[in-house]
Amino acid sequence: MCGQLADPQTGDSETTYSNIFYCQGCWQDRKKAQQAARGGATDEAWNEGSAFVYMKAVEGIQAAAGSNGDMETSVAACVGSRPESSAVRGAHGRSLLHHIAEHGDAGAIRKVLDAYQNFYGRHVELCSTVEMYEDGFGLTAGEIAFAGNHAEAFDALVNSAVNRPRPSNFCTDSNKAYVKQKLSYEGDGDGAVLKDEKGGGVMMGWEKPLMRRHAEVIAPTPGLSVMNVGFGLGLIDGFLQERQPAKHTIVEAHPDVYAEMGRRGWLDKPGVNVLGPARWQDQIEGMIAAGPFDGIFFDTYAEMYGDLQEFFKLLPQILKPGGVLSFFNGLSDKNMYAQAISCRCAQLDLARLGLACMYEPYPIGAIDEAEWRKVVNLYWSLETYYVPVAVRIPENEPDAITRVFNSLPPRCDGAQPELRAMAVRPGDACGKVLDDKLAKARQAAEEARRLEVQQQMIKDAATPPLVEAPGA
Secondary structure (H helix, E strand, O other): OOOOOOOOOOOOHHHEEOOEEOOHHHHHHHHHHHHHHHOOOOHHHHHHHHHHHHHHHHHHHHHHHHHOOOHHHHHHHHHHHOHHHHHOOOHHHOOHHHHHHOOOOHHHHHHHHHHHHHHHOOOEOHHHOHHHOOOOOOOOHHHHHHHOOOHHHHHHHHHHHHOOOOOOOOOHHHHHHHOOOOOEEEOOHHHOEEEOOOOOEEEEHHHHHHHHHHHHHHOOOOOOEEEEEOOOOOHHHHHHHHOOOOEEEEEOOOHHHHHHHHHOOHHHOOOEEEEOOOOHHHOHHHHHHHOOEEEEEEOOOOOOHHHHHHHHOOHHHHEEEEEEEEEOOOOOOOOHHHHHHHHHHHHHHHHHOOEEEEEEEEEOOOOOHHHHOOOOOOOOOOOEEEEEEEEEOOOOOOOHHHHHHHOOOOOOOOOOOOOEOOOOOOOOOOOHHHHHHHHHHHHHHHHHHHHHHHHHHHHHHHOOOOOOOOOO
């Protein structure tokens, strides 16, 4: 089947190249096409030609930007003649996408992406594709478009990335090791923290406003049936109790957290059903028996998106039609472009299961550095958080989604909910994690301009003045 390894039994390495996956037929066709494009050129000659076309494209981008010229046509001519130049990286590791993103030309970006796919095929994994290239300052083209407030260019890069093959990322072994670790609770109130045995933050008190909002989203009114997967500090479960659910189920994997729940009285709390201590993967029958639920929240530790995606598959069995799912949205915590991709991927995966997912931007500002000194892992860096609101679409009730979205209560600060289909928008607060990278890029650009001026001055000084001939 196209896109899969030709021979998974033998693990034929010839069918894979740099995280690009082909069936045997596609691999041979791709090799023949690329060899034909080279026309017998040596690797050195071919690479020099690619670099030359890349430089001509960069010159065209700069010229078009300086004169309001047709950047898209200029770029198309270059990558059309040598499509592999779409992946070439020049000074500071910048690809053509980086250069175009500075000016926000969405049409030119699409030309580069089309050329990349035409040359390399459609089987490049997301982690290795040209959209995810970071330059020497750690910037992706998407972050540059975001910082420049180029919404159309940013969306073009996001939409391209989400259609790439995604690597399988599960943390089964890590999660099983985690539940055997000794955890520790430290501090209280907003300064509380739950740590793993290496000092990593499992959950921290700064998350409190987010947990309040998640509780409001999945339990907008009293008398509902709710489930939370992952107790942690107990923040969201405390807020859910304030919202007076008719039935409240908690799934907890770690025995130390389960013991803490007992000390706090959760195991005997009326109306509360605690499943554990065992990983949610081992408690599926219990969740199904306790459901279906009006609202579900998911926030586990030492798991990745592949694990969350597996949980999604249970939703048709445990979430009522018209019910709401939310989850801790920490999938990409240091890169606003990657955050946009993660949100969109989750949205598409949920749609395949019959859920409509929107996102509510929630400004949280910069988290005090003193908080991060409590743990060894800085697991959140952005100044805007995106609250997922996913509704299971009821059959024969087309207005249910609008009704659910419109019934969301105001935030605790009084702000009315703003739901978006595209979670991240240029203009959202990002913060220091992006500002620092942009500052390094600006410094390098200023240094390059300074050297250019200096070299021109040296050249001018070395050029003898023109002296007119006598009698001229």
